[in-house]
Structure formats: C-alpha cells, structure tokens
Amino acid sequence: MVASNFQKKAFFWGKLIFLSALVMLLVHNSAVAKEMIIKIGVVGPLTGQFAAVGQSQLNGAEMKANEINAAPGEYTIELISEDDASKCDQSVNATVKLITRERVVSIIGACNSPCALAMVPITQRYQVPQFTFGVGTAITKQGSDWIFRVAVGAPGQTQALADYAVNTLGHDKIAVLYSDDEYGASMAENFKAALEEMDLQPAAYESYPRSDKDFSGQLTSVKKSEATCLYATGSYAASALIAKQAKQLGLSLQLIGDTGNATPKYIELGGEAVEGAVIVEPFTPADPDPAIQVFVEKYKSQYQQDPDGWVAEMYDTVGMIHEAVVKTGKIDPKSIQNYLAGLTFESAYSGILGDWYFGPEGNANFDLYKVQIKDGKKVILER
Amino acid sequence: MDFVTIPQLAFSGLTIGCVYSLVGLGFALTLRATELINFAQGEMVMLGAFIGLTLISFFHLPYIMVFILSIILTGIFGMFMERFILRRILDNKSPLLNLLIATLGISISLQALAIILWGREPVPYPDIFSVEPVMFFGIRLQHLNLWILCLGLASMAALQFFFQKTMTGISWRAASLDPSTAALYGVNRQRNVSLTFALSGALGGGAGVLIAPLYFASFGMGHSVLVKSFAAAAMGGFGVVGTMIGGLALGAIETLAAGLISSEYKNVIMYVILLAVLMVFFRPKTPTGRSITEGSKVAAGRAVNLFSADMPFWIRPSALLLGAAVWLIIPAVFDVYTMRILNLALIFAVAALGLQLIVGYTGQFSFGHAAFFGIGAYTSALLAIQLNLPFLLTLPLAGAAAGLVGWLAGPLLRLSGHFLAIGSLAMGEIIFLLMLNWKWLTKGAYGLYGIPFPSIFGFEISSDYAYYFLVTMVLGLICFLVHRLTDSRFGRGLIAVRENELAAMVNGINLISQKTKAFVIGTACAGIAGALYAHYVTYINPDSFQFHVSVEMVTMVVIGGLGSVPGSLIGALVIILLPEYLRGLADYRLVVYGGLLIGFMMYLPGGLADLARYPLRILRQRLQKNVREVTQ
C-alpha cells in the first residue's frame, strides 16, 4: 500500500509538471523587426525523408546571406527558415505565416515539386515572388507571374540526358526506373518523351514505391530487357541503392542520372557501384573556373562537404534577390518580381551558375554540365 | 522465365523477408504479452543501425561482435522504454489505443533525436564483406545477404529454443496464454513484460544492424519496414514460427511480384494477400464478452449534460449566445495565418468526428481513415474540374462516395482488435496505391491542381475568413447530426457494441450491420472533410492521404477524448495547431511534440475532454443547487 501511495504521489506530481509544461508552452512568445532588412522565407523539409535536400537549400541561402551581411552595404539579409517535413499542408501553412506574419519579401521553396506547386496559388494571391528548384513541369504552368524556377526543369534535364546517352554514348536500349512520386514520374515521363522524339522507346519502364529499399524485382525486368543503359530517378539514396543492387545482380549497365543525383552523397552512398555513372547537373565542384573553386572551398570550410547543385542554386537566388533590391532601391515584393522578370540576356544577373534571366513562364535556363564519376570524383565531360 | 531468375529473386526476397520476420517478432512478442502494437519498434531498428555504425567506425569491432553488442544495447533500451514510460500507462489499465499513441510519441521523439545526433542524411556502412558473390548454380549469392540470412535465422532459432526449452520462456508463454492462472503459479508479470520489451528491442536492433549495411543507416529507416513487419506478424498469427514464416513469405512474394508481375502493383498485391489471409484465418468465430476486470476497448468518458431538465432554463440560450459570440469574434481577432491553421484544424475535425463515431463510440479500430478523406477530396475535385459541378453538389457527393467505399469495406469489420487495425491499415494503403496508380483518373503522383474555390450562390469563397464560415457551418451541422445520432437508440446500440459485443448481440443488436452503419457514416464524414480540404488547398496528391495521416487522425480522437463529440474538435485543434505552434523550437520541435503525445497518454488518459469535464461538472452542481434553492 505504501508503494501505491507513492505511485499516486508520483502520478500527481508528474501530471502537475506535465500540465504546467503545457501552460508554459502556451505562454512563450517571439518576434521583433528592423529596417533595411531583406526578409526572405525559406520553406523546405528539415525533418522527414527529404531532410537532406532541405538542408542543402538552407545552406546555400545562408552562405550567400552571410556573405552579403559581412560585406559593406546598405542592406542586410534575414533568412527565416520553416520546416515543412515534405508535407504540402505544412509548406503552405509556413508560406502563409512567412508572408502575413513575418512580412518576407520573397519565398524560397519548397523542395518537393508537389509542395512548391501547392504554394504557387498562395504566393500568387499575396503577390510575393517564390523561387524553387522543384523540377515539376506544372509548377510554372499555373499562370502565376510570381513563380520563378531557379533550376532547369524536367524537360530540359531529361532532354539533355537522353540526347547525351543516345547520341554521344551511343545507347539505344535504355531502361528507366523511377520512384512513384511526382519527381520520379515527371522525370521518367519527360525522358520517355525525349526518347520518343528520337524514335526510341525505353527498353524497360519500371517504378518503385518511394519507401522501398529492395529493387531486385525491378532490376530483373531491366535484365530481361537486355538494356545497356539505366536511368534511375528518384531520391539519390534510392539511386545509389539501385546502382549497388544492379552490380550485385551481375548487371553491367551504363548508369545515367539527373540533378537528383547531383549531390556528393550519391557517390558516398553508391561507392564503387556508381563508378562511370554520367550525371547532368547545373553545378559541379569539378569545374576548374577559379570563381567556382573559391566558392567550393568556402562552402567546404563552412559545411565540411562539397556543395551540390541545390546549394549553388540557392546561393545565386539570394544573390539575385539582393541585387534586385539594390538596383531598385526598394524592399518590396512587387519591385523584386518586376526586376527579376525583366531580366534579359543582356541584363542577366551573373552568379556562380552563370547568367540568370527568366523565360515568360518564369523558367531559368542555363547549360547543364555532363559529368562522369571517376575514382569517386566528378569529371566534366561537356557543358 | 529462366531457372536462375526465380531463385535469384527469391534469395533477395528472403533476405529482406528475414528482416521483416525479426522486426515482426518484436511486434508479436509485445502484442502477446501486453496487447500493445508498438509503433516504436521501427525506431529500435534505427537505433540498432546507428549503434552498430558507431561501434564499427569508432571501435573497429568485427561484425559479429557489433551484432551482439547492438542487440544487447537496444535490448536494454527497450527495457528502459517499458520501465519509464509504458509501465505507467500499462498500470493505469489504459486501453490499447492509448498505449499505441504513446509508442507513436516515442517513435516521433526518437526519430527527431536521431536527426540531432546523427544528422539528416543516410550514412553508408563501411564495406565489411567481400563484394564478390558466391556463385551457386548460376545464382549470385552476396556474402552480406548470406550473413543476414544466417544471423537472422540463428536469432530466430535461439528465440524458439528460449520459448520452448527454458523455464523463463515457458512461463512467458504460459503468461501470454492465461495471465491470471500464470500469476497464481507465481509468474511475475512485471518481469515478463520487461523481458518482452528487452527481447523485442533486441530483435529490432538486430534487424537494424543486419539491414543497415545493405540499405544504409538513416533516421527514418525503421519506418519503411514497420508496416510490412507488422503484416508479417499478423500473417503468422503472432506466433514465433508463424511470424518467421510470414516474414520470409512476405519478402519473397513482394520481390517475386515486382519481378514477375508488376512493379506498380506489387504492394497492392501484397496488401490484398494480407487482407485475404486475415479474412480467412483470423476472423473470430464468436464475439467475446468482457469481464468487469478488463478495461474498456477505449477509455470513453461520460459527457456532462448541462442542458438536462433539472438545470436552469437560461443555460441553453446563454450557451448558444456565448458560442455565437466566440464564433464571430474569432475571425475578428486572428490574422490570416492563424485562420488558415484553424480552418485546416476544423476541416480535420470533421473527419475526426467521423472517426470518433467508429472508434470512440463503436469501439472499432480504423487506421485507414485518411483514405476516405482522400476519396472525398478526389471525388469533389474531379467533379468540379471535369464536370464543372457546383460545390453544393460535389460536397454531398464526396461524402456519398466515401461512404459507399466504406460500405464496400464493411466486411472488414468482421475482424476484431489488432486484426481489424492491420486490416483497415491494409485497406487504406490499397486505396492510396490506387490513387497513385489509376493515372487516367487521378493523374497519379502529379495530383490535381487548380481545384476551384467553392462558389455558393455565385459568391466565391476564397479568403481564409470566408472559408472559416463555410467550414464552421459544415462542422456545426455535422456536430449536430453526430450528437443526434449518438444520443438515440441507434447511438446506444453503437456504445453497446463497443462495451460488450456478446451482450449486445443477445440483446438484439446485429453486430455487423451496426458496425457497418457506423463505419459508413464515419467514412462519409471523412469524405465531406476531404471535399472541404480539396477546395481549400486547391491542390491534392495521394501523399496527403497516406497511412501517417490516418494515424494522425486516430491521435486527434484519442487526445481529444474518445466517445466525446467536443473531444474530436479539441483533438483536431491540438494535433494541427501544436506542430505549428512549436515551430520556434526548430530541431527540437518533433522531440517535444512526441514527448507531449507521451505525456498526454501518461497523465491524461481520458483525453482533453476529460480535463474539461471537471469544471463543467462543478458548474453543473452549482447551478443545480441554485435551482433547488430557488424552488425551496
């Protein structure tokens, strides 16, 4: 009975502590504001399956912001980051919060195309420019003037990839293996269309559920199709696993990949299995250009890894927003949108990825690098 | 098909199947000892993988040592988890669902902690074994896969030996068959439960060390094997040998189906097989009654009736007035962002109300509610986009479509308890997969965009404030209807089914029909909520209707308070608002969120509605006394 009395007491105190913690959470507060500050909201996954992509997005933006803030200049950049855990509801909520509460003048994100797409009506309604590296075709087809794609979209990437695989590498039996989410499906379908334009059909066309880790079933179909080249698209971790498992099954295939694999993590995870893989990417740390090398070294010293395309894209995006404010002298969404939409080949913003200007639908376009993985390093084949 | 492909596929299938078996065994053990579905089992896998990784890369231990050490460490962790969190809830005699939510909280917290400790990115294991395969009649056998198979099977054999041949194991089995008799013979239940959690933690950790070299270590890795492992355990009837075979079979079926039939439909095939197995082998022959010592299936509190005849006459009008005032003041004081979150929460509250009817009133588990939410969303969106139908028509049609599918799924309700839980989960996943793969209808993973805002009598409801009024009116109507339903002969029948199926049936209740009706009405509510959701966010894709959303809905209902209409509202508000509210905590957001879930289950087992009942009861007593004084 003594024990039960003690338990009752423990329960009582536990309950009290728990309830007071609840109350304390309800009371806690935040937020202050200043002048001459360019507030930029960053929406992306920092938890959940795509957390690593969200981290790259944030790192790139943060690096440029720190550079601008450290340099002498009128304006400083304040980044406000929100986690959406790759859930589109949360992306949209975060966007509304950033725009209406924090009064950000630009929104960066989201990383997943569906979520970026879900945000488009919101940024359009509140008239705040949105910058995303999501590749889904639909994102820029909503008739919104406020969306800017700061990456090469799915059609551009897959066209470059298909063209290179067929015409340069000389493959005509290419198998496609894609994750059954929006990213994978959109890449795979555009790739298929690109092949069809060259009067080819994929040798095998297989999907896999996003959470899957074992691809031997799909790879068996690939093997049956006698394909000589494999285009795996989806998360870089899945693509690395596919490479490993294909090797284990004794398949020797030329691997090709899109910007989804353009991260050093792909090589780290894939190891020997991804040797010889050809990847199209907007940015490569292998580029000997001194400006790029400075950037790479700086990033490495801050974040202890190679920068990837997402980092570079976000680095330039923040740079662009800053330039728009400096050039127009106004910190407001409308003038940023106006300035950036008005960029042309001549007046382009020159960033680490090259010259930035946008097409009528808000798509940026720049040449992609074709790189090959050799001895665990990327070697540029052509740009 | 040649003679190498099939065995080659079967070999990979068996390897992953072996992992399903190990994790599934963890499920089976905890389920049999404590009736608990342990959602944190997946995180044991993750912990095992990271502990193993740490041991390998820092201490350079041989793999077999790493395997054994990780098993021991995760075993200890499992024991601690039981001792400091779950035991309290078990001791409260809390019903199943509360325990389940607590383990969900543990799972969320552990994942968030893992991110803080080990980062967001998957980490590869160093190559431990030669990558050159062993050739066996043309089949390529990887060293690593062979190791996984050997160690996995050895662990299972050891477990089987433990249960069949050792005294502790035998008494464990006795206790799981008949706890009260075993207690008479001196079997210590507490020790048994500790042992169970240690074992299942160890099994999960072992599985983690085994698969991580194949699939990398990452914070979310447990999640991907969770559902399938549970399915393996269910197919095996939650026995040791059964689960072993179930896991291996599942792995083989899955891989062979992908290789030989269709990779798009391989999971559909798997879930259909699972459902078939459940329906054929695990349908209870006779319903069970309930003895007074048993807890209810759900911890449902009793509503405090403020409007009964013995209360003062002015209480109803003043409550109405107060309600109306709050209703009108809310949009006046809150900003757009808050209104948006609030609207979403209220939309989810509509779905939660439906779930409340199924779980809280009728006592039937459903882990597929989000699928019906999705059916409603797609129905309404497609009708609006393709046929230009007005919202006032698509809204009820969305409810009808979801209800119809709910009716078709009715036979599932012949299952009970855990089998119903896993059955409804499988059904939800099948619906999700069909949304993903019927591209001609749903546009698959691309989703539907450009869903029009509702337009009622020519007035377009596009602002967050206008939507608030739409949603609250629908919600109010549904609350009213659900209240009427539950406060009637029909509603008493539902509660009777929850309380005691045996007694209900001999008192003239047709169990299947009663459960099906509750299910149809509940799923129709989800459908209506889905329509409200689709036209609010204007973009939907299958991701929004996956398993984890179903679990979230169950959490809303439990945290709010089972068997309480206002409880569902409070629960939806808490579950939607809390993560938004905790944004300031950054990385620790989900750690705290998970911790709060655990705290709710430990200290507020009856839900938040229970907390509100106390002051209400006092209010009621006060007012009643006043009436008496006046009459005297």
Add this chain to the structure above:
Amino acid sequence: MTLLTLQQITKNFGGLTAVDHIDLSVEKGTIHGLIGPNGSGKTTVFNLITGIYPLTSGTITFNGMDITGYPAFKVNQKGLARTFQEIQLFYDMTVLENAMMGCQRLTRAGAVAALVKLPWVTREEAFIREKAMAALDFVGLSGTAEEAARKIPYGHQRLLEVARALAGDPELLLLDEPAAGMNHAETRELMALIARIREMGITVFLVEHNMKMVMEICEWITVINYGQVIGHGKPAQVQADENVINAYLSGENITC
C-alpha cells in the same frame, strides 16, 4: 403447450462433443431447470439456443417456429432473452442505459430516425425509458438508475442482467447460474423474483448449481452429463434417479 423444443442438438468443439444429441422441451409458463456437473455442457446448450454458436446438427423450435441457425440478434427479436454465467454488462453505461438496451426488440428507430427525430422517435425514446425503469423497479434497482454499471455491487449486477432481459418483454428467459456468488439471503430474494417473473407469464429456463434452489422452484428438471441427457422429470423423480446420483457422485470425485 411447448414453447421451446430442442431436437437432437449437437455441438462439436474440434474433437470434443460438448453437446451430444440432446432432446428437450420447455413447456410454456413453467420454470424448467437444467442441471449437470461442471463442464457437462449446460452453458453450451444455452449458447446454441441463443445463436451464439452455430449448431453442428439438430433443430431448435421456438413458439412453433424453426429458429435453427438464426443469428443471436434474431433469436432475441423472436422473444428469447438471457443472462450469462459470467456477468456481461455494458460496464461504462449507466444502469438505466443497460436496461434500455433490453428493449431493442420492441422498438425500431434506426440511424435515419435518429437524425430526423420525428415525433414518434421522441415518443419511442420515452417508451424505452419507461420500460427500462419498470424493469429496474421490478428487480429493485431503480434507486441506482444513474450510476455506472461497473460501480454497483456484484449482486446488483446480476439483477441488472435480469432486468435488461426483462425489459424486452421476452416469452422465454434463460438464466445461466443466476445465484452464483450470492449469499443466502440474496438467493432467497432471487428465488422470489424468479417466481414473480413466472407469474408475469414469462417462461423461465434455468441453469443452476444450487440444488436446493432448483428443487424448490423448478417444475421440470433435465439433467445432463458429458453433453447427454441422463435424466428428466419432476424434482422428486430426478432426485431419486440412479443415473443422476451416480453422475453427481463421480463428478464430485473428479472435482475434489
């Protein structure tokens, strides 16, 4: 007139034949006892009659109607109510609500009716309440109508089960060991209650271990052992039956 007739009813549980070709009939307006040693199959007979288990073979006729294979809820609708050996209440409902659940067969409001709530539904609800209160009154529980069923004492819970069964105006009431766990005084009261039930014109079919009680109130007694009828007749006849005495003696030997 016979109210309930069992013809050659049999139930196998795997290898075990719990009920083995039993013939039995219960006359209208009587109190009929079913006795037998532990595990002889009495509860199983009840479960077969009320449709909880399907029959392996045999037929059951109630009120001239073949109810073989009827599901439990349908059997109840025909006017058969029962109590359980192990109390089966709706523990988290109130005493009154428990009794109200007994009225299912007399009423019809469903989900749609609950939503629309026409005047007849309100009237029916009042009727249910009335019936339930009357039944509670009858067994002497009306004082605790608003308590939760789990809160009332054990003896009262047994009575509540009876009240619930009575609320639906059954023609036949099956009582499975109603006196189990009751003290002497409570048993006396129960006997009086059963007599009153019979006076209301309800036929009672009773399983009971308390021999004194059975012999005192039953008009007819059937004795079973190992699922087979081993004796049948008036209390005095049964008491003198050699088979019955042997069965009980050997049964006692086994349990001791």
